[in-house]
Amino acid sequence: MQLQNGLTCGGAPPGDLLALALWCQRYSPLTALAPPDGVFIDIFGCAHLFGGEAGLRAHILARLPGARVAIADTAQAAWGLARFGEPGSEDLKPLPLAALGLDDRTITKLRRVGIRRVGELMRLPRAELTAGYGPEPVRKLAQALGSAAESLEFVKPPPEWREILHFAEPIFAPAQLQAALAKLTARLCPRLAGARLGATTLTAVFFRVDARRPDITLKFAAPCRDEAQIIKLLQEKLKTVDPGFGVDAVALTAEQTETLAPAQISLERPKPDFSKPANTLLNRLGPEKIWRVQERATHVPEYVTRRRPISLPPVPWQRPNFRRPIKLLEKPDAISVIAPVPDDPPVLFSWRGKSHRICKATGPERIAREWWRHEHDNARPETEKIRDYYAVEDADGAKFWVFRAGVHGGTKPVQWFIHGFFG
Amino acid sequence: MTLPPLPLPDLDGAPPQLPQGGLAAGAVHEMRGVEGGFAHLAFLVLLLAQAGGALPGEVPVLWVSALQNAYPPGLAWLGLDPGKIFFAQGRDDAACLASLEVGLRGGMAGIAEVGGLSRLAARRLALAAREGGGWGFVLRHAARRTPQDSAACATRWFIEPAPGGFRAELLYAKGGRPGVFFYEVTEGDHDKTPPALIAVTEWADMRRRAAG
Incomplete structure (x- = not known):
């Protein structure tokens, strides 16, 4: 879309195009200057907020009476239509060649061979046009029709602070x-x-x-x-x-x-402020190295935790319904196990070359895969993709979180893993 | 602002052998555990969770580690709200200890999981904790005695798992007597009650309780 006029807006002097472009950011965050007297507004995805393109046009005209508004698919087409087109028309063909922003020499040369309108130019073979009049007419035409890229420099409000x-x-x-x-x-x-x-x-x-x-x-x-x-x-x-x-x-x-409210001297004991060490750590370690945690609604132990920036207030964590370890291995580690079949906790397991005799065990807590997140696998039924978790304690009192993946008699043999430590 | 010491569960009302009757605020406490075990971590979390009501709620906890940090649902199970904790990751031990120092100086309670703790680092942490007034905890896997042991930490513990609980050996206490304590951990239930630490007289007692 293109606005064209010597306009006054927001108390800025007439012709202050940047002020106008910034004013136009109420319609879309992307506005660009089209000197000497135009402003481009990229309304892609914004028009519906003003009741469609017609509504948007009416909205602008009500606030900027006398402005020439054109809406088109490309910036070049909008530029031409706003300056030379009939109001409301989107047809490029009847426009004069100047609507493409060609320089006067090229326009004169083309006029000499009888080409006055954009429509007439569109009919000519492109290769010969380039040979006779240089690359510019073809490029501008392609930009107006949307087959060549055009770069616009969108304006940014100057930082206030x-x-x-x-x-x-x-x-x-x-x-x-x-x-x-x-x-x-x-x-x-x-x-x-x-x-x-x-x-x-x-x-x-x-x-x-x-x-x-x-x-x-x-x-x-x-x-x-x-x-x-x-x-x-x-x-x-x-x-x-x-x-x-x-x-x-x-x-x-x-x-x-x-x-940030102004600091006030309080009669009560001031509330301690811990933002100073937090700021220091944030800048020393980097924003991704310091975080708060937040619960995610899932049963899969690996995915329960979500990181949260420390600038946001804390969210209380609901106490889980079942035992959870204080350290979780990043990836479950395979262990070799002696366990009664089909579904008893292990009596002995060895991990990293050390064997642990189990004295106490609680479980199983069955955690199934979130089938709705995965492709269906015909080879292995979903009922086999489960983990049975046990909290086990060895003879020394060390406590582990282990699980059995799969079921006995399934398509794959059962495998045991260690996944965490209780202490 | 002076914070009360972190209380330790005691036996029949007898105070543990610590001058303040608990883990003093404004000081650093070191807790050691055996390689591959996390009993010292669980012990500390239980202590913090149990003191939950006694702690002024606004003191945030900073938890620094160079490796995989503690698992938040596990902390929640033990009764410590992980939502209020600042988790941080340092590149190495030095970065973790430096981060802990920043936190302690700012008045936070801090926990760092590190491999080594030099005398100099311990001294720096102790000064930072004294300035900030919070608790500092250094968790590490180490033997009972190391050449770098210093008196900068107010207490030094060696925590081992024991059937049904912990064997907590107080290796050093500033102004106190070392000793061995046994703690049993009650089973928490699924609704409200988190597991709790209960002091027991000795190992045999604990064995009997664990069996019965």
Whole structure:
């Protein structure tokens, strides 16, 4: 879709295309500039929110009276239709050649041989067109018809919580970089405090003289605007940044923010705050190396646990109905077993060269495979794909979680595995 | 904020041989177990679960390990809510101990499963725990005596499985007497009651109870 007009919106001066493009992001997150006077809006998957394409068009026209709106399958076609087409029409054929955005020389040359409309151009053989008039007409035509790719540069709102520091001379000494980070933090944090916000993701970008941009990203377990803490975390990560031949500018951006109420002096004993060690660990180990856990609704022991970012509040874990080990082997390990058939717990098993005589056992707890998640296997019935778990205790008091896979008399012989330890 | 010591189940009201009557807060405690066993881990989880009500609920637990971490449903079975625990994975022992130090300094209760604990590392952890005021626990597979044993940890235990429970040997206690304790673990039921630690007088007593 293409809007065309010298418009005023949101208090911006007329013709401020970027402001218009950002305003248009209420229709779709993807908008691009079409200088001097147009804006592209990628409405793929968005039109239904405004009652279809007709509804969207009416919605825009109601807010931007006088705008020329065209909706088409490709950006090039929309560009041409908005400028030269009949309102509401999607037919490219009657449009003049200028609708393809061709330059004047090519248009004149084509007009000399009697081609004035896009439809006439479409009828010509492409190879000869390229030979006579260069690659441009064919490329533009293909873009308008959707058979060639076109790249649009979508606009992004400028980050609101950004502080930047430029240097007259490039700097590279760690102490200078540290001082720059401290200065930026000291500027950003009071601004965040004023807006009652705290950063949850913070990025420091170092603009090097050779146009490279190394950066540091901090993640926070809880929204944070504590200057001392941020400076300390940034300094810890500064050694990963190679300043090269020098750094021209340093920018500090709070990429993601959340509300953080201002600190208040309380009459009661203050609630202890554990976000500081959590933040340090999060940034030292990395976000995937520190987690909380959450239960998943399944009986399969391997899949019960789901990791959860520590920035989210904890979810209480229901106590299981049956015994569960405190250590689970990543993969069940095969053991050799002496066990009465058909379904008694083992009396003796050996694992990793050590044999254990079983004194006590509880079970079985039968856990079947989640058949609805798997392809049906005709060779082996689902009833055989079960595990019978036993909690066993050996003569020394060590407790193990073992299971028998399969059933006696099945298509495959029964196999025993160890899967965990109770202590 | 001063936290109470972590209580140990005692026998007929007699306090265990620890000056504070339990595992002191603001200190590091080392628990050792035999290679391939996890009795020391289960023992600690039971202690923490049992003290659950006595612990101020807001103190979060950090659990660091370089290998596969504890299995959350197993912790839940023993009565410790794994949802409240921060699990972390360090590259190696040094990273795990450094993470534990950060947690302890920040006032968390921390558990680290490591292979070795040098005197220097123990001292650093002890200082961090004293500053933060939480409990630090170092779990490792080691013999009763090692050349790197130091007095930095407030207590040092060697936990072995025993039929129906644990044999907990107090190897060292700051200001206390070493000794051997026997604990029986009650069977938890499927509904509400998690397993519990009960102190018993001695091995024979435990055997008899286990048999009966």
